[in-house]
Amino acid sequence: MNRLVPVLGLLAAASLAAMGLALTLGSVPLPPTEVWAVVTGGGESLSRTLVLELRLPRTLAAFATGGLLAVAGALMQVLLRNPLADPYVLGLSGGAAVGALLAMLAGLGVALVSGAAFAGALLSTFLVFGLAHGTGSWTPVRLLLTGVVVAAGWGALISFILAVSPGAELPGMLYWLMGDLSHARHPGPAWLVLLLAVVLAWPLGRSLNVLARGALQAASLGVSVRPLEWTVYLVAALLTATAVTLAGTVGFVGLIVPHMLRLVLGNDQRIILPASALAGGILLTLADTLARTVIAPQQLPVGVITAMLGVPVFLYLLHRSR
Amino acid sequence: MGSPLLELGDLVIRIPGRPPGSPLGVTVRPGECWAILGPNGAGKTTLLHTLAGLRPAHSGMVRLNGTDMRTLSRRQVARQLALVFQDHHDGFPATVLETALIGRHPYLRPWDMESAEDVAVARAALEQVDLAGLEARPVATLSGGERQRLAIATALSQDPRLFLLDEPLSHLDLHHQVAVLDIVKERVNSGCAAMMSLHDVNLAARHCDHLLLLYPDGNACWGPTKEMLLLPVLERLYGQKLVTGEVDGAPVFMAADGTVDGS
Numbered sequence: 318m319n320r321l322v323p324v325l326g327l328l329a330a331a332s333l334a335a336m337g338l339a340l341t342l343g344s345v346p347l348p349p350t351e352v353w354a355v356v357t358g359g360g361e362s363l364s365r366t367l368v369l370e371l372r373l374p375r376t377l378a379a380f381a382t383g384g385l386l387a388v389a390g391a392l393m394q395v396l397l398r399n400p401l402a403d404p405y406v407l408g409l410s411g412g413a414a415v416g417a418l419l420a421m422l423a424g425l426g427v428a429l430v431s432g433a434a435f436a437g438a439l440l441s442t443f444l445v446f447g448l449a450h451g452t453g454s455w456t457p458v459r460l461l462l463t464g465v466v467v468a469a470g471w472g473a474l475i476s477f478i479l480a481v482s483p484g485a486e487l488p489g490m491l492y493w494l495m496g497d498l499s500h501a502r503h504p505g506p507a508w509l510v511l512l513l514a515v516v517l518a519w520p521l522g523r524s525l526n527v528l529a530r531g532a533l534q535a536a537s538l539g540v541s542v543r544p545l546e547w548t549v550y551l552v553a554a555l556l557t558a559t560a561v562t563l564a565g566t567v568g569f570v571g572l573i574v575p576h577m578l579r580l581v582l583g584n585d586q587r588i589i590l591p592a593s594a595l596a597g598g599i600l601l602t603l604a605d606t607l608a609r610t611v612i613a614p615q616q617l618p619v620g621v622i623t624a625m626l627g628v629p630v631f632l633y634l635l636h637r638s639r
Numbered sequence: 640m641g642s643p644l645l646e647l648g649d650l651v652i653r654i655p656g657r658p659p660g661s662p663l664g665v666t667v668r669p670g671e672c673w674a675i676l677g678p679n680g681a682g683k684t685t686l687l688h689t690l691a692g693l694r695p696a697h698s699g700m701v702r703l704n705g706t707d708m709r710t711l712s713r714r715q716v717a718r719q720l721a722l723v724f725q726d727h728h729d730g731f732p733a734t735v736l737e738t739a740l741i742g743r744h745p746y747l748r749p750w751d752m753e754s755a756e757d758v759a760v761a762r763a764a765l766e767q768v769d770l771a772g773l774e775a776r777p778v779a780t781l782s783g784g785e786r787q788r789l790a791i792a793t794a795l796s797q798d799p800r801l802f803l804l805d806e807p808l809s810h811l812d813l814h815h816q817v818a819v820l821d822i823v824k825e826r827v828n829s830g831c832a833a834m835m836s837l838h839d840v841n842l843a844a845r846h847c848d849h850l851l852l853l854y855p856d857g858n859a860c861w862g863p864t865k866e867m868l869l870l871p872v873l874e875r876l877y878g879q880k881l882v883t884g885e886v887d888g889a890p891v892f893m894a895a896d897g898t899v900d901g902s
Contacts, residue, residue: 398730399730520750529730537717539713539715579731
């Protein structure tokens with residue numbers, strides 16, 4: 318537990334470094350001195366526009382999205398007592414995607430697309446929990462299976478919407494589905510949600526540690542299991558919905574970041590939750606920087622980068638953990 | 640005698656797919672060590688979970704230290720009562736010391752870190768069950784018997800007045816069976832009480848002062864060990880012919896050939 322401060326200090330420093338890097342790199346590289354001048358209030362007007370209006374909001378959005386997804390993943394994994402769970406497995410992103418695509422199909426603006434994505438994610442949450450609850454037995458396996466099946470249903474709906482959409486709409490829809498930060502302009506609310514979630518979840522950390530050992534064991538150690546599970550699921554759903562609303566469906570961050578941190582730091586949620594917020598932010602900031610620069614001036618959707626990094630890393634971890 | 644730690648007020652446990660059994664009126668006082676005996680499926684585990692407040696009863700009530708358990712919070716219950724489960728499954732990797740430390744959970748406020756005192760309590764508990772050298776080992780690498788002892792160490796660091804133990808001797812070698820029973824008895828002699836389900840009639844006879852017999856048809860009887868250990872009673876309990884002899888002046892029982900009618 319004495320590791321809390323050094324670990325978080327190190328990750329916070331790395332976060333600043335990653336964000337600094339994201340500000341200097343791009344189709345027009347800026348020297349670090351120029352970026353520093355802009356951040357401290359000086360600099361040329363072109364650099365000011367580049368940094369303050371384009372790169373800074375996007376970097377902050379990338380960091381917040383990564384942090385939100387990683388914390389949501391860490392919470393879901395404890396809730397389902399399964400290190401392989403993540404918010405997307407439970408169909409949250411599918412519901413969000415269907416909401417967003419329907420809004421795009423109707424020709425609604427960016428704000429309404431975001432709202433529809435948020436509503437879709439929450440709808441999916443209640444659908445999965447309501448169906449899994451069913452007759453009262455609410456085991457992690459049942460929840461996981463319900464989530465997987467609901468996700469498959471959303472997948473079919475997404476294919477259907479894409480099939481009947483006019484060609485002009487398709488590129489925007491596909492970018493959204495692959496996760497894309499180029500339209501993320503207002504990261505403020507996402508940062509607020511992330512900060513609140515980490516601060517509020519921290520006192521629950523020890524209870525979550527106990528819950529990770531099974532619901533009955535947790536109950537016999539004084540944890541009120543059902544209220545805690547509901548809280549965790551709702552918070553995770555809110556985090557996921559916020560992230561999806563900001564950046565579309567970005568996969569693998571919620572799965573990989575907590576998993577890697579657990580391998581290094583152990584399984585104390587009081588460290589894992591804040592560390593996930595920072596490490597998830599770092600990962601997505603770097604991935605988005607890659608997405609902007611690798612074939613500049615063209616941009617890749619950031620979800621492509623996270624999946625391309627995520628799949629081999631995950632398979633390696635899985636293989637090693639046997 | 641002391642005031643009762645646990646009172647079962649006409650408690651009928653709920654077992655799915657079985658008609659409700661006869662009501663239990665057991666009273667457990669400090670200094671008493673109870674064994675629950677019965678064949679597989681008689682409801683030993685269900686009873687222990689019901690007594691710990693983890694399952695609703697069919698009817699009747701459980702009083703813990705004189706208070707209806709339904710009015711207590713999980714946290715209040717956990718400070719007075721510890722339950723050692725029959726199965727141990729790992730979710731995430733954890734070390735032996737971390738596992739013993741979660742027994743301190745009911746005493747810590749949400750924002751508290753485990754103090755040096757909590758660590759000392761957990762270490763002492765590990766010492767008692769002979770696991771002192773394994774503190775840093777991942778739980779997944781322990782043997783079945785070591786895990787069983789770790790579960791008991793977690794209950795010891797929970798420091799309850801009442802220990803409920805579901806087959807605490809499974810997976811244990813002969814020496815550790817007796818060692819665990821001695822640890823439990825040491826706590827019982829210092830003012831706690833224990834109630835454990837056992838499969839070994841002779842260990843129950845030797846180490847427990849009260850017995851609760853659960854029959855598969857839902858009937859039950861209970862009382863001081865000496866009055867309960869009668870050959871026909873046990874034969875009917877297990878549906879199994881038994882033979883008996885004397886060792887150290889006390890009866891011992893062994894399974895013989897042949898079954899007994901449940902009537």
